[in-house]
Amino acid sequence: MARSSRGEERGDREPRPIGDVLRGMRTAGPLGPGLALGHLVRRWEELAGEELAGHTAPAALSGGTLIVRADSSGWAARTRFVAGELQRAAERVVGRGVVRSVRVVVGDA
Secondary structure, three states: OEEOOOOOEEOOOOOOOHHHHHHHHHHOOOOHHHHHHHHHHHOHHHHHOHHHHOOEEEEEEEOOEEEEEEOOHHHHHHHHHOHHHHHHHHHHHHOOOOOOEEEEEEOOO
């Protein structure tokens, strides 16, 4: 049997706290990557900064890799330079382990 956050045993059919359900949806199942990407898109300017966000956007989240689209090779290079910071910022928004790496592409690629 599963244990609740308070250490009590509970069956699979017992209610779970809504926070647990929503966190699970962000990381598991077919909705997970889409929900996480949506959070990142909505908060991109906050995560990337106004200037970088004006030339880049989160394009996809697949297998733990956040794909960021840049509008030129210069902005792609700048984004690659701060990819580690973007990955850590993304983790703060969508949870640890959801975004494990950042890949930058130019244009619609």
